[in-house]
Amino acid sequence: MAAKPTTRVRAEIPAQYRWDFSPIYADWEAWEAGMREMDQRIDAFVKLQGTLKNGPEAVLAAYQAYDEIGKLQYRIYRYPQLQRDTDTRDQNVSGRFQRVGAMFAKFDAASAWFTPELLTVPEATMHEWLDKTPALAPYRFPILEAFRRQAHVLDEKGERLLALASRSNRASNETYSELSTSDIKFPTIRLSDGKEVTLTPGNYSALLSESSVQADRAAAAAAHVGTYGQTAHTYAAIYNGILQRDWFLARARNFPTTLDAALDENAIPRQVVETLIDVARKGTSPLQRYARLRQRLLGLPSYHLYDQFVPVFRSDKTWPYEEARQQAIASVAPLGKEYVQRYQKFVSGGRVDVYENEGKRSGAYNAGVYGVGPYLLMNYNDTRDAMFTFAHEAGHAMHTVLSYEHQPFVTADYTIFVAEVASTTNERFLLEHLLKQTTDPKERFLLLQEAVDAIVGTFYTQVLFADFELRAHQLVERDEPVTTEALNQLYAQVLKEYWGDAITADDFYKYTWARIPHFFNTPYYVYQYATCFASSAKLFKSMTQGPKAERDAAVKRYLTLLSSGGNDQPMKQLQKAGVDLTQRQTVQAVVDQLDELVTRMEAEAAKLQPAAK
Numbered sequence: 001m002a003a004k005p006t007t008r009v010r011a012e013i014p015a016q017y018r019w020d021f022s023p024i025y026a027d028w029e030a031w032e033a034g035m036r037e038m039d040q041r042i043d044a045f046v047k048l049q050g051t052l053k054n055g056p057e058a059v060l061a062a063y064q065a066y067d068e069i070g071k072l073q074y075r076i077y078r079y080p081q082l083q084r085d086t087d088t089r090d091q092n093v094s095g096r097f098q099r100v101g102a103m104f105a106k107f108d109a110a111s112a113w114f115t116p117e118l119l120t121v122p123e124a125t126m127h128e129w130l131d132k133t134p135a136l137a138p139y140r141f142p143i144l145e146a147f148r149r150q151a152h153v154l155d156e157k158g159e160r161l162l163a164l165a166s167r168s169n170r171a172s173n174e175t176y177s178e179l180s181t182s183d184i185k186f187p188t189i190r191l192s193d194g195k196e197v198t199l200t201p202g203n204y205s206a207l208l209s210e211s212s213v214q215a216d217r218a219a220a221a222a223a224h225v226g227t228y229g230q231t232a233h234t235y236a237a238i239y240n241g242i243l244q245r246d247w248f249l250a251r252a253r254n255f256p257t258t259l260d261a262a263l264d265e266n267a268i269p270r271q272v273v274e275t276l277i278d279v280a281r282k283g284t285s286p287l288q289r290y291a292r293l294r295q296r297l298l299g300l301p302s303y304h305l306y307d308q309f310v311p312v313f314r315s316d317k318t319w320p321y322e323e324a325r326q327q328a329i330a331s332v333a334p335l336g337k338e339y340v341q342r343y344q345k346f347v348s349g350g351r352v353d354v355y356e357n358e359g360k361r362s363g364a365y366n367a368g369v370y371g372v373g374p375y376l377l378m379n380y381n382d383t384r385d386a387m388f389t390f391a392h393e394a395g396h397a398m399h400t401v402l403s404y405e406h407q408p409f410v411t412a413d414y415t416i417f418v419a420e421v422a423s424t425t426n427e428r429f430l431l432e433h434l435l436k437q438t439t440d441p442k443e444r445f446l447l448l449q450e451a452v453d454a455i456v457g458t459f460y461t462q463v464l465f466a467d468f469e470l471r472a473h474q475l476v477e478r479d480e481p482v483t484t485e486a487l488n489q490l491y492a493q494v495l496k497e498y499w500g501d502a503i504t505a506d507d508f509y510k511y512t513w514a515r516i517p518h519f520f521n522t523p524y525y526v527y528q529y530a531t532c533f534a535s536s537a538k539l540f541k542s543m544t545q546g547p548k549a550e551r552d553a554a555v556k557r558y559l560t561l562l563s564s565g566g567n568d569q570p571m572k573q574l575q576k577a578g579v580d581l582t583q584r585q586t587v588q589a590v591v592d593q594l595d596e597l598v599t600r601m602e603a604e605a606a607k608l609q610p611a612a613k
């Protein structure tokens with residue numbers, strides 16, 4: 001079994017654990033040629049303006065030209081972006097990546113005419129063209145979606161104005177990014193053992209999960225979150241800018257609320273978000289029971305949010321990458337031989353950047369390149385958490401593999417609304433696979449905790465966030481002031497509603513909203529983590545319980561979902577797979593699952609002696 005490299009020098013890490021960029025472009029010269037080609041194709045696309053009324057062949061030509069530009073966008077974007085993320089210190093790569101942004105802005109402005117002009121063709125005429133032109137079949141769904149959204153598309157001048165405003169609309173995001181990363185000064189505190197630690201996000205996260213001294217965790221949380229509190233008025237002004245922008249764009253496109261505007265693109269009924277929040281808020285009992293279980297096992301007189309990351313039990317068991325990879329592959333055997341074979345091929349080398357190196361960005365993600373396939377970033381450190389992160393991101397990668405394999409470019413990109421289904425489903429397969437391999441109550445407890453923490457982090461926390469940002473947007477919709485005090489009160493109120501008296505409230509946590517990048521960068525995004533989690537819970541149950549014929553049918557529906565890319569509205573895709581997110585019982589299933597998992601944890605904990613801590 002290959003050991004984790006001891007070096008952090010990228011060139012010294014074995015090649016099979018590093019990305020191979022050559023399938024995208026052979027070298028930077030080839031990338032430059034791609035940039036020139038993109039520029040030429042944009043100029044050619046502009047010349048198609050005014051032709052769509054000429055008939056189905058003209059519409060087909062425009063869509064095909066649009067596709068070719070889209071395929072190029074993937075390549076010219078990912079080539080510098082992926083390399084930048086392996087060494088964020090390389091200013092040459094960063095400069096090239098900035099050029100991509102300028103090129104994309106040019107295309108946005110140059111293509112602003114396309115949808116408004118498409119919609120000048122009478123809908124009945126477009127249906128006739130689609131029916132009599134087989135070559136337009138791949139474009140049927142996006143074309144009909146454009147007509148569905150017609151009430152919210154402006155004329156050419158309006159669309160051009162909004163396109164021109166797109167860069168200025170990002171100013172608040174960019175200001176937040178600079179304030180929260182470049183300009184922020186994290187404090188240094190002295191711990192109870194005399195050591196000093198600077199509370200960067202990484203150090204702060206590590207301290208909360210590693211320190212057994214509650215007073216140190218308390219001091220760290222107060223200092224780290226308090227850092228955002230020190231400039232909370234500025235964060236509030238930035239967030240007000242985000243909220244006002246969203247409300248402006250909603251009204252500009254004739255939506256009654258910002259939520260309706262955010263959901264319209266994928267035809268998500270607002271009932272989905274409202275049901276999600278309502279069921280989660282009424283189903284907090286298992287969440288609070290888990291907090292009380294942790295408090296009891298940790299032996300704490302009071303339990304705080306900063307106590308939720310420290311392990312109840314510790315294990316020195318490690319999971320080297322090669323073993324984790326084998327376990328993850330074995331765990332998805334219920335999905336069939338073809339899925340497993342594709343999985344093995346993907347992880348065989350060149351597509352997973354496994355280990356940390358100097359200058360490499362933190363975290364993990366999956367990034368697709370149409371015509372090439374997915375690239376998966378890790379910073380693997382041989383922990384249980386890293387193994388589950390790998391299973392999660394590889395789930396995304398396999399979704400990408402199947403979508404690219406079965407869909408033409410125009411419908412290959414799946415929505416965020418279904419994206420987390422594949423990742424969380426693979427995590428659940430891994431959990432059950434590992435539980436079957438051990439009877440050790442401590443290992444079983446830790447595995448069950450992995451699943452419970454996933455529900456807490458991916459479901460409850462994200463619904464809490466979604467609840468907050470919905471209420472925050474409603475402030476501007478009612479013309480109410482968005483002040484630091486208003487946001488602080490709102491966040492503290494939501495925390496109380498979800499955690500109840502299972503935690504002791506700390507005043508400084510009211511500033512948490514200021515340190516959640518999703519609020520500033522991708523409003524109305526986080527609820528989708530929770531809906532995906534609810535969907536994967538339902539799908540996993542269908543694929544693993546009941547008669548074999550029913551399980552096989554559920555697997556077939558699930559693989560069809562992963563292969564469908566974005567060829568239909570995501571709600572309809574999930575309904576075909578057997579999930580209806582408008583139904584309360586679909587969301588309630590996650591609440592019930594947490595309740596069952598906490599019960600299993602309690603049973604394993606009862607077998608352990610306190611000395612096992």
